[in-house]
Amino acid sequence: MSAYSLQKLIREINRNSDTRARFFQSPHSIVSGSELSEEEKAALLAKDFGALYRLGVHGLLLRPFSILHGQSEPDYLLAIRGGGPK
Amino acid sequence: MTIAYACAMGHAPGILAWTDAAPAAQKDRLYAAFDELRGRLEAARLDALVVFTAEHWANFFLDHMSAFCIGMAARFDGPIEPWLKIPKVEIPGDEQLARAIVTACYENDLEPSFAQEMHFDHGTMTPLHFLTPDMSVPVVPIVINTLAPPFPSARRCLKLGRVVGELLRDSNKRVGIVATGGMSHDPGERNHGYIDSAFDRRFLEHMSAGDIEALGEYSSSALSAAGAGAVELLNWIALAGALQSFRGNVLSYEPVKPWATGIGAMSFELSERAQH
Numbered sequence: 553m554s555a556y557s558l559q560k561l562i563r564e565i566n567r568n569s570d571t572r573a574r575f576f577q578s579p580h581s582i583v584s585g586s587e588l589s590e591e592e593k594a595a596l597l598a599k600d601f602g603a604l605y606r607l608g609v610h611g612l613l614l615r616p617f618s619i620l621h622g623q624s625e626p627d628y629l630l631a632i633r634g635g636g637p638k
Numbered sequence: 639m640t641i642a643y644a645c646a647m648g649h650a651p652g653i654l655a656w657t658d659a660a661p662a663a664q665k666d667r668l669y670a671a672f673d674e675l676r677g678r679l680e681a682a683r684l685d686a687l688v689v690f691t692a693e694h695w696a697n698f699f700l701d702h703m704s705a706f707c708i709g710m711a712a713r714f715d716g717p718i719e720p721w722l723k724i725p726k727v728e729i730p731g732d733e734q735l736a737r738a739i740v741t742a743c744y745e746n747d748l749e750p751s752f753a754q755e756m757h758f759d760h761g762t763m764t765p766l767h768f769l770t771p772d773m774s775v776p777v778v779p780i781v782i783n784t785l786a787p788p789f790p791s792a793r794r795c796l797k798l799g800r801v802v803g804e805l806l807r808d809s810n811k812r813v814g815i816v817a818t819g820g821m822s823h824d825p826g827e828r829n830h831g832y833i834d835s836a837f838d839r840r841f842l843e844h845m846s847a848g849d850i851e852a853l854g855e856y857s858s859s860a861l862s863a864a865g866a867g868a869v870e871l872l873n874w875i876a877l878a879g880a881l882q883s884f885r886g887n888v889l890s891y892e893p894v895k896p897w898a899t900g901i902g903a904m905s906f907e908l909s910e911r912a913q914h
Contacts, residue, residue: 611826
């Protein structure tokens with residue numbers, strides 16, 4: 553398990569309603585001030601759950617994060633298993 | 639003075655959040671088992687409840703993970719998840735017992751973390767909701783790291799349990815012990831939905847027989863092979879360590895596909911040695 557800063561930010565969005573509101577209003581403002589790599593920033597802004605999974609985000613952080621975006625379970629699984637919807 | 643009660647049960651979010659997604663017969667059998675566990679708990683007239691439990695990034699993160707953490711607060715609250723479909727409540731703690739457990743651990747060459755603030759997620763709230771719905775029994779949560787490897791070994795969890803059990807047998811309170819988590823499941827991961835019933839039934843046989851030796855042999859990789867969430871069975875192994883001499887009854891085991899989890903519910907008959 554790696555991707556420390558990425559997971560920390562996703563956990564914060566999941567848990568903290570203020571951060572969550574700011575992320576949904578202006579994701580760039582949250583992501584640009586972070587320590588994420590360019591690849592991590594791109595995956596987060598694109599809500600590319602497959603890429604986020606492959607970058608090392610734990611399933612118990614990523615699945616709740618995907619639920620915030622209305623991702624169905626089958627689509628989530630398709631994404632993290634490779635191929636299919638983001 | 640005594641360990642007056644012991645049980646183990648699953649805590650899959652679906653039990654409370656997606657209740658009706660499960661086949662009615664499976665849900666009914668599990669709920670009946672949880673009801674029986676509650677009845678037995680009420681009959682035991684407990685002063686406190688120790689819960690070997692897992693958490694899911696609710697309190698702890700990779701900035702500071704500990705193998706074991708004892709909740710030493712006067713009050714806890716939960717669930718943190720608004721979607722769990724149970725009201726958010728306060729749960730009394732037992733600071734004195736928690737501190738005694740931490741001290742006993744240190745005296746026996748185990749150094750758990752301790753926390754004077756903790757918020758419960760579905761991992762702890764699901765069993766409490768069924769077992770002590772009015773939240774009248776003070777709780778001491780013992781969180782085992784089942785999230786971020788490396789995990790404590792099964793033998794280490796047996797030792798943690800043994801130290802806790804010995805303290806409880808010497809205490810002047812009637813204390814119950816709950817273990818929660820598992821069984822096979824891979825939540826949020828690539829094999830989400832995978833349930834290994836053969837693995838689950840074998841584990842339940844070891845728990846039923848009180849086979850401490852076999853339980854101590856479970857490696858992290860053997861547990862993880864049944865899904866990332868199967869590592870939570872370390873909580874059950876810690877319970878076995880606390881009881882030492884016991885027989886278990888499987889009240890229900892259901893591999894519930896819509897809940898993506900093999901769910902077990904066990905009660906335990908404590909021998910004289912286990913109680914005192």
